[in-house]
Amino acid sequence: MTAQLNQDVHLLVLIHGMWGGPSNLASMHRILKETRPDDSSIDPDGTALHVMLPETNQAENTYDGIDWGGERVAVEVHLVNPVLVRRRI
Secondary structure, eight states: OOSOTTSOEEEEEOOOOTTOOGGGGHHHHHHHHHHSSSTTOBOTTSOEEEEEOOOSOOGGGGTTOHHHHHHHHHHHHHHHOHHHHTSOO
16 A cells, blocks of 8 residues: 555445445446556545445345444454554544
């Protein structure tokens, strides 16, 4: 990542709807990456953006409610992005 540990980071988590999967948001994720080639590129104001497309909530895992789905995504954020968790996101 190009972002410094002491700078502000915006975390954009792309989450699909019920019975969906990460592939439902693949186009949006691709467009964001084309617009911002580096996943953690820095804005002119010094703020970094990190885009994440969680894998944990797919198919039948979307049926058990937003609370359980949110919990799974939070765990994935902590596991996949430990550096971001130590920052102010």
